[in-house]
Amino acid sequence: MKDSRIKEMFGVEYPIIQGAMAWIADSSLAAAVSNAGGLGIIAGGNAPADVIREEIKKAKKLTDKPFGLNIMLLSPFADDIAKLACEEKVAFVTTGAGNPSKYMQMWKEAGIKVIPVVPSVALAVGMERIGADAVIAEGLEGGGHIGKLTTMVLIPQVVDAVKIPVIAAGGIGDGRGIAAAKMLGADSVQIGTRFLVAKECTVHINYKEKVLKATDIDTVETGRCTGHPVRVLRNPLTRKMMKMESEMDDKSAAVEFEKMGLGTLKLAARDGDVQNGSIMAGQIAGMVSKEQTAKEMIEEMVGEAYTLLNV
Numbered sequence: 001m002k003d004s005r006i007k008e009m010f011g012v013e014y015p016i017i018q019g020a021m022a023w024i025a026d027s028s029l030a031a032a033v034s035n036a037g038g039l040g041i042i043a044g045g046n047a048p049a050d051v052i053r054e055e056i057k058k059a060k061k062l063t064d065k066p067f068g069l070n071i072m073l074l075s076p077f078a079d080d081i082a083k084l085a086c087e088e089k090v091a092f093v094t095t096g097a098g099n100p101s102k103y104m105q106m107w108k109e110a111g112i113k114v115i116p117v118v119p120s121v122a123l124a125v126g127m128e129r130i131g132a133d134a135v136i137a138e139g140l141e142g143g144g145h146i147g148k149l150t151t152m153v154l155i156p157q158v159v160d161a162v163k164i165p166v167i168a169a170g171g172i173g174d175g176r177g178i179a180a181a182k183m184l185g186a187d188s189v190q191i192g193t194r195f196l197v198a199k200e201c202t203v204h205i206n207y208k209e210k211v212l213k214a215t216d217i218d219t220v221e222t223g224r225c226t227g228h229p230v231r232v233l234r235n236p237l238t239r240k241m242m243k244m245e246s247e248m249d250d251k252s253a254a255v256e257f258e259k260m261g262l263g264t265l266k267l268a269a270r271d272g273d274v275q276n277g278s279i280m281a282g283q284i285a286g287m288v289s290k291e292q293t294a295k296e297m298i299e300e301m302v303g304e305a306y307t308l309l310n311v
Contacts, residue, residue, distance in 0.1 A: 009165075010091060019191060033067075137168060194288050
């Protein structure tokens with residue numbers, strides 16, 4: 001991936017973007033990834049603008065490298081966060097859970113690159129049409145909110161459908177995954193789950209330990225009934241949710257199901273309650289076996305990938 005357009009776009013050393021994990025991807029992790037030669041991201045989640053502004057200011061003190069801001073468009077604070085991106089002049093924004101078209105002109109005028117996360121070809125084409133600079137095509141192997149297609153089949157179809165750079169995400173956590181993404185036509189990769197156990201990641205130690213102990217079959221999907229499925233590690237909460245989902249027979253039950261999940265990510269990520277909290281992680285959790293610095297992770301993965309690609 002030495003010929004990566006994303007590397008050229010931002011002047012970074014490696015074609016690796018850190019995943020935007022709500023309640024987890026803060027200034028500490030974003031700055032560490034950017035300092036290591038990748039592109040760090042601060043996750044907006046459902047936090048208000050003043051909280052995110054503080055994280056951006058912290059990141060600027062920790063790094064002089066470019067980093068981005070993820071905006072969940074369903075957030076009640078999305079409008080405020082969108083404006084904040086311009087005020088703080090972040091290098092790029094990634095978006096999810098909605099259409100960013102109403103913010104495009106504002107971001108473009110501020111010189112901000114726009115990189116939406118998409119789960120399908122149709123959405124990728126639509127994002128290119130409204131002016132996106134690149135897209136993150138994420139397969140269902142990833143942690144958190146997911147689509148219906150695997151990374152293996154999604155990436156080449158998106159690559160064939162758009163002219164802008166395609167960043168592969170979902171199920172990538174080592175050099176083999178990066179090399180595979182390149183062979184599928186991706187320009188760059190986004191990695192989330194492996195960075196959960198970076199030394200600079202401030203997620204609760206209980207969360208990290210669950211990821212480090214995970215096996216290949218320890219993640220499950222919950223919430224298909226709501227239209228917003230999520231991949232998480234198994235625990236007592238997921239057992240309750242899966243039981244409820246299997247017994248649903250009307251739409252009102254789906255509303256109750258969504259209520260069950262409210263606040264559970266914060267419960268696990270910040271409070272360390274891994275029994276009743278939502279432990280979002282991708283299927284590569286079973287491959288994550290050691291805590292390292294972000295720099296060590298990136299250099300190890302890139303070294304493996306370049307060896308496999310013979311570059």
